[in-house]
Amino acid sequence: MPEPIGTAAVLRSAYSAGELTTVEIADRVLAAIGDPTGNPIWISTVPAAQLRARAVELHERRDELAVLPLYGVPFAVKDNIDLAGLPTTAGCPEFAYRPDRTATVVTRLLDAGAMLVGKTNLDQFATGLTGTRSPYGRCESVFGGGLIAGGSSSGSAVVVAAGLVSFALGTDTAGSGRVPAACNGIVGMKPTRGLLSVAGVVPACRSLDCVSIFTHTPDDAATVFRVAHGVDPDDPWARPLPADRSAARPPATLRLGLPRAEDLDFFGDLGQRDRFAAGQDRVAVLVGETEPVGLRPLFEAGDLLYQGPWVAERLADLDDFLRSRPDAVLPVTRKVLESGRRYDGAQVFRARHRLQELRAWTDRLWQRIDVLVVPTVGTTFTIEEIDEDPIGRNTMLGRYTQFANLLDLAAVTVPNGFTEAGRPASLTLVGPAFSDTTLIRLAAALAAEPSPSGPTVSGPTAAEPTVSDPTVSKASDASDDDRVLLAVVGRHLTGESRNPELIDRGAVLAGIGLTAPLYRLYRLPSDDGVGLPSLVRVGTSDGAAIEIELWRLPVNAIGGLLAGVPAPLSLGWLRLHDGREVLGFLGEAYAADDEVEDITAAGGWRAYRQAARTG
Structure with a gap:
């Protein structure tokens, strides 16, 4: 395997010290792409000559490093995000088209000096949380052993976890920016809806979609977020980050919600249960106050996404294609999308009314707490296990993620070590809309990095030694x-x-x-x-x-x-x-x-x- 690309912070330090050039990084990236990995993570890549030309251009602008926060940092995007010059497939070859314009969020990153490497595999039409629903091949977790990579942003998570790029963009409607992060031991940031432009992004569920960020460290996620967010006049769903929410609150001032034990379900996975118990204790040490919180209203909201009329919203943008080219869509994806046809207008409004009641409950929750910590996934699966029950186990993966966008929440997923069986564990910090900077600051404190460019680590805080010497x-x-x-x-x-x-x-x-x-x-x-x-x-x-x-x-x-x-x-x-x-x-x-x-x-x-x- 090729030598991993460093974090954005590590690369920036090396560029600044003259220890590395953008051309050298581009060559390393190209060498990595050329190595067979057995993991179908790329759908298309930028031509080698084009990537080298970009690297040369940036090398000639190295005196601008101080004003280009992502100078020379290689990244990838999920292949439902437009890039002029490469096809957008959304995981369906027959659906593919060549966009004339690059998505706004990608343009912002390029303007900040980043180097785009290519477009990554995904669950078809961003429908799924497993990473197994793609005609381009099934992604496996970077930890191997037949573990799923998680979806739908499977390829984006794997290219970061494997060290092939420093960061990647995914999308997140039901958890697709968090579940893959959990399965690959990296950071996954799901910003508040509307802060990152979705113009040039193939819609999955328009009212809920958002672009997500995968990195190795919370600090890198914060850097990418600062560059990427901003109101886009071409995005009707865009919202500005309020000025009074741009500064992060110190962790010690926060009130943390801890889930009641009776509301937690790990589906028989005692290893994940134990890791989450240790992880939430680590978070609790960092904050000012804690309070037990019930999760059942959140779960009820999440159930509306696939067991309610929002699945009809997924169908809205794809119905014509699905009717004209049904065989172009994978059977499991088609089954999920076509279930949207069973809802009528009255059912839609009844569900919206109930969601409004659940949003009111959630608003009251944020009067008592500032952050909620939850497992990212209750358990993990192998590809073989997903094949046994693709829809049922997909639902299990979304247990702690599906409610976030319906309730207008922000979330950051961070690694939380490994179970005794060697499975990756993680937890997610959840907050109200526009709490993004506060969540990422708390995530950085939790990561316990020795410096802003330090290694990505997480795990239980060791007890203080009890010695007499x-x-x-x-x-x-x-x-x-x-x-x-x-x-x-x-x-x-x-x-x-x-x-x-x-x-x-x-x-x-x-x-x-x-x-x-x-x-x-x-x-x-x-x-x-x-x-x-x-x-x-x-x-x-x-x-x-x-x-x-x-x-x-x-x-x-x-x-x-x-x-x-x-x-x-x-x-x-x-x-x-x-x-x-x-x-x-x-x-x-x-x-x-x-x-x-x-x-x-x-x-x-x-x-x-x-x-x-x-x-």
Whole structure:
């Protein structure tokens, strides 16, 4: 696999320091596109000559870096968003057309210096949350194992998670900017409807559609949002961001709504249940107040989207095409769209009246709280599991997302580590319309990044160490300037046998992340029979992304930790998924001989151990 493209913040820093040029990044992007990934994420790409010409143009304008917030940052867009020169398919080849104009939201990004790479796969006509409803192929999660990528913005999420671009645009009507983020361990921002122009976007459900943003970090999402939002006279649904809502509120001033336990449904997935419990506790620590909140009115509103007349709104823009070319539409997509024909005018108005009542309930909710935290998805599925019940399990995926646009809410999805089974977990911060900047600021605090350009991490906050040794206590009080970020991959992970060595030295868990796809993980023999994990760098051709934990360790504790590391392990520089280099445990290449067990396919030591216990 190719070397990942860094975050927008990382690239900007490298450009500013003269360590990287836009031409070099363009060549790296093109090399990545040329590598077969087995994941059908692209529907079309910008011609190589055109991308290089854009890179050269920007390189010649490098003195404008200070005024171009997205200078040289590669991005992708979902293929229901227009780009002049490339076809717009909306996931249906027979529907494809060549637009004369580029969508307004894309033009804003290009004007800010971004480099457009191509257009990504999606659930056909943006109808679905699985990423499996496309004639161009089915996207799989970046974590592999047959996991769905989530939809409908499947390709956009995967190209970001795989490090092929720094950010991507999707759309979000029922959760399509949040579910794919959850399935791929990245940030998904669903802005308030109307803030990002939908002119030049194929409608799914006009009154509810919005453009979404995928990034590795909340800071990148904030940057893209600042550039992309603005009233577009060509968009009849456009709304300005009120001046008094443009500044984010500090997390400590916020009142947080915590879902009542009886309203939460994880569909039997205890791993997701446990991860959400830990995640909401992390959010609660950051805010000023918390209050229990019932979710049932929200769920009732969400049910109106596919079990009410709003499905008829989806049909409104596609009915003529569907009647004239029914075989051009996938059976599952056609079934969903055609269900809109059963609603009459009276049913539409009854549903709108009920929705107004639910909106009034929600308005009263925001008088008591400022932010609500919910799971993004209650559980995850493999592609095979979706095939068993494509509509029913799609509905399960939308349980915590479908109500947002109907109730005029904003939302930001952030990673929340992994379950013991190795499945990605996430949570979503939800707020009233125009709370976008406040949500993204809270998301940034939750991500616990060491700097604005730091690695994308998330995970449970480690408990403060309880030790009596005064030297250890002093180390645990070290400031961030006196700490180093350390990546651990095996028996120093939380809950593993050597984790106390970190705790006793004052280390604090910063989060969970991934390596760049440059490594293989081996299980070396050990005296206790458990095995010793060894992470070996092998390069782009044979490497994979491996789950790691990031710990903040006092600098003066490194020597003592290193003294207890047995050969062939050592400490060295390890590259993260977003391009950052951090100190980490690595194994010498000589130890990876034919007799050593290669456990790379598990994706990490924790997942390997779980599979071994259940197998």
